[in-house]
Amino acid sequence: MTANGLSHPGPTTIGVFDSGFGGLTVLRALLHRIPQARFTFLGDSARLPYGSKSRRTISRYAVQSARFLVEEQGAQFLVIACNTASALALDAIQQAVPVPVLGVIEPGATAARAASKTGDVLVIATDATFQSHAYAAACQTRGLRALEKACPLLVPLVEEGWTQHPVTTQVIRIYLSEIFAEAQARGLNPDALVLGCTHYPLIQPLIEQAAREFAPDGFRVIDSAEAAAEAALNLIQGTAAQTSAAQPDEAEVAAIQCFATDSVDKFERLGSRFLGRPVGKVQLVDLGG
Amino acid sequence: MTANGLSHPGPTTIGVFDSGFGGLTVLRALLHRIPQARFTFLGDSARLPYGSKSRRTISRYAVQSARFLVEEQGAQFLVIACNTASALALDAIQQAVPVPVLGVIEPGATAARAASKTGDVLVIATDATFQSHAYAAACQTRGLRALEKACPLLVPLVEEGWTQHPVTTQVIRIYLSEIFAEAQARGLNPDALVLGCTHYPLIQPLIEQAAREFAPDGFRVIDSAEAAAEAALNLIQGTAAQTSAAQPDEAEVAAIQCFATDSVDKFERLGSRFLGRPVGKVQLVDLGG
Numbered sequence: 001m002t003a004n005g006l007s008h009p010g011p012t013t014i015g016v017f018d019s020g021f022g023g024l025t026v027l028r029a030l031l032h033r034i035p036q037a038r039f040t041f042l043g044d045s046a047r048l049p050y051g052s053k054s055r056r057t058i059s060r061y062a063v064q065s066a067r068f069l070v071e072e073q074g075a076q077f078l079v080i081a082c083n084t085a086s087a088l089a090l091d092a093i094q095q096a097v098p099v100p101v102l103g104v105i106e107p108g109a110t111a112a113r114a115a116s117k118t119g120d121v122l123v124i125a126t127d128a129t130f131q132s133h134a135y136a137a138a139c140q141t142r143g144l145r146a147l148e149k150a151c152p153l154l155v156p157l158v159e160e161g162w163t164q165h166p167v168t169t170q171v172i173r174i175y176l177s178e179i180f181a182e183a184q185a186r187g188l189n190p191d192a193l194v195l196g197c198t199h200y201p202l203i204q205p206l207i208e209q210a211a212r213e214f215a216p217d218g219f220r221v222i223d224s225a226e227a228a229a230e231a232a233l234n235l236i237q238g239t240a241a242q243t244s245a246a247q248p249d250e251a252e253v254a255a256i257q258c259f260a261t262d263s264v265d266k267f268e269r270l271g272s273r274f275l276g277r278p279v280g281k282v283q284l285v286d287l288g289g
Numbered sequence: 290m291t292a293n294g295l296s297h298p299g300p301t302t303i304g305v306f307d308s309g310f311g312g313l314t315v316l317r318a319l320l321h322r323i324p325q326a327r328f329t330f331l332g333d334s335a336r337l338p339y340g341s342k343s344r345r346t347i348s349r350y351a352v353q354s355a356r357f358l359v360e361e362q363g364a365q366f367l368v369i370a371c372n373t374a375s376a377l378a379l380d381a382i383q384q385a386v387p388v389p390v391l392g393v394i395e396p397g398a399t400a401a402r403a404a405s406k407t408g409d410v411l412v413i414a415t416d417a418t419f420q421s422h423a424y425a426a427a428c429q430t431r432g433l434r435a436l437e438k439a440c441p442l443l444v445p446l447v448e449e450g451w452t453q454h455p456v457t458t459q460v461i462r463i464y465l466s467e468i469f470a471e472a473q474a475r476g477l478n479p480d481a482l483v484l485g486c487t488h489y490p491l492i493q494p495l496i497e498q499a500a501r502e503f504a505p506d507g508f509r510v511i512d513s514a515e516a517a518a519e520a521a522l523n524l525i526q527g528t529a530a531q532t533s534a535a536q537p538d539e540a541e542v543a544a545i546q547c548f549a550t551d552s553v554d555k556f557e558r559l560g561s562r563f564l565g566r567p568v569g570k571v572q573l574v575d576l577g578g
Binding site: 045046047048052053054057152153155156157159160167170171174261262263266 | 334335336337341342343346441442444445446448449451456459460463551552555
């Protein structure tokens with residue numbers, strides 16, 4: 001796979017991009033599965049959140065970010081660790097850069113297909129991901145019926161640090177009661193819920209607990225960060241297995257460099273919650289927005 | 290006042306700027322007091338919220354927005370209807386445009402001075418306004434002691450439309466209990482609370498109700514949107530009274546034109562809640578971000 005640049009010597013450089021630092025949950029899953037890679041993460045925090053913006057604006061921001069990772073940081077593989085950018089800008093990014101680009105929507109839908117027996121699944125996401133109906137489309141091509149819901153309060157609750165707070169539990173219960181009521185009204189019988197936002201894994205225990213009130217036994221909550229990391233591993237193993245194998249010395253410690261377009265302090269402070277380990281020194285980068 | 294452009298024929302054009310549409314609460318208060326003016330409102334919605342960004346980034350965005358209103362829309366007077374931009378970028382805006390510029394912080398502090406008997410006041414705001422400590426500084430110059438608190442969940446709750454929701458009541462109670470406890474620990478005796486964010490007037494009844502649990506009788510909640518509109522009226526009356534008097538035919542219907550850098554649909558949909566009347570057709574503008 002010389003064409004996509006994955007066969008050069010040294011560890012594969014994987015660029016991971018998000019509108020903020022929520023995508024660090026995807027990086028965390030990637031680190032677990034592909035420890036021998038070199039990771040460059042960019043959080044476009046000057047322009048977050050993408051979740052409430054239009055397709056046109058999100059595409060423009062995401063393409064600038066993707067070009068930074070590929071052209072300036074030498075990324076040979078891109079993971080769009082942002083559901084909104086995956087939903088609205090994946091095509092634009094794939095056209096803009098000459099390396100393989102993986103979003104989080106398709107892997108999430110694939111994991112939902114594997115988990116669901118009834119063929120009916122629920123998806124919770126930001127407003128922009130909801131409005132795009134990208135999960136519904138990806139699920140439909142896999143023979144699933146998906147009911148989506150926008151849950152705009154969950155990101156601010158996670159960023160407030162209320163990840164084990166009774167208010168968060170109450171908001172999740174309200175959102176889930178609404179989506180389960182709508183599913184029932186439409187004659188659906190959902191047995192899986194996709195977390196369609198990279199912030200949501202931090203409140204996955206609360207979501208699983210609330211879902212037990214409304215859902216049948218065996219109901220599954222699917223983290224699309226984990227699903228995307230699994231898909232990335234499969235893609236990279238398929239294209240660059242020999243590269244990894246040729247670098248045994250570098251296989252043990254994953255190298256991470258994080259960039260942000262704003263609020264480096266906040267990124268360093270909150271990022272470790274998402275990554276599950278210190279994010280290290282974050283470099284400020286100006287994409288000209 | 291030829292120098293600041295307020296003496297040309299026709300109604301005064303007042304430019305009003307916010308990071309989103311929360312500043313429409315300021316426009317609403319301005320319309321009530323200065324109905325004979327022509328208003329041009331810009332919501333920099335492609336880059337909202339400012340509340341979680343750095344001073345450097347906020348200044349850059351705010352100056353671009355101010356220039357658009359003055360250079361392209363002919364505004365002769367600017368009201369920065371955004372607490373975060375007022376806190377972090379007022380100096381930069383004043384240097385960048387040749388017209389009078391009024392923020393919301395100073396009028397809010399002046400209103401607090403008028404309302405407080407004890408000299409101790411509370412301020413609730415976004416994270417960036419809090420971090421700037423602009424209210425504390427403005428209060429201090431007026432002989433007040435101000436205790437500030439960041440309340441980052443209130444904007445998303447208002448934007449979710451939960452302006453009369455029990456969860457919002459609960460979140461307000463948590464924030465107010467924390468700030469009153471901190472005031473007590475510091476030996477303060479606050480008798481006024483400044484709403485340091487243009488979204489908060491929409492939940493002012495809930496805030497007043499919650500404050501009654503913790504506050505003494507006669508406790509006052511101060512809307513800085515109203516205070517800023519009052520200050521704008523005084524400034525404009527002082528500089529352009531004859532201009533307004535010369536235009537009796539145009540004195541009855543205020544003309545409003547709204548611009549947004551993104552999400553015009555959302556602006557049109559939600560804006561009327563803040564303005565208290567339809568916002569009309571919103572024009573999309575590209576500031577190059």
